[in-house]
Amino acid sequence: MPKTKRASYDAAFKIKAIDLAIRLESNRKAAFELGLNESMVRKWRKQRGQLLGCKKSRKSFRGKGARWPELEAELEDWVNLQRADGRGVSTVQVRLKAKEMAAAKNIDEFTGSASWCFRFMRRRNLSVRMKTTM
The missing domain is CATH 1.10.10 (Arc Repressor Mutant, subunit A)
Known part of the structure; x- marks a missing residue:
């Protein structure tokens, strides 16, 4: 064969x-x-x-999804709002805001580690950058 x-x-x-x-x-x-x-x-x-x-160009459904998708969606909205106001957002700010949102949602096991933050940013196509306006 x-x-x-x-x-x-x-x-x-x-x-x-x-x-x-x-x-x-x-x-x-x-x-x-x-x-x-x-x-x-x-x-x-x-x-x-x-x-x-899904998008018609997608080829597979691989990899784990987010453990807390509603938290990540809300956090992404916050990051985009900060950027729309011309503020740069660091990973430290993202982690602090995520911990704050998790506490408000009574998610006790959320740690908001640096590795979680980088995976979150990769999942949501976000990047660390300076101020978005000149």
Whole structure:
């Protein structure tokens, strides 16, 4: 059997494969028509809700999500508000504000460590920078 190169597929392709499988009423027929394994189509059909809700260019759902997503969303809004007012926001300020918000939400196990802060900023596409106005 010849070696096959692993390929990655974006969400738009996966949705097309799902629709084809639904239309043909068979995962196997859809997979054969697209040159895929049937198991891939089965897996994508299970992920249909996620695939419809994400960007069409997304390829996978890897990595852990945030442990406290509502806290992080509120904190991101605060950071963006500070930047809109022309203030630079340091990681120390982010950590202090996060601890304050966590205490207000009665989240006792939140520590707000430096590594959490850097992961939070990476998840939310934030960067440390100086004042945003001149």
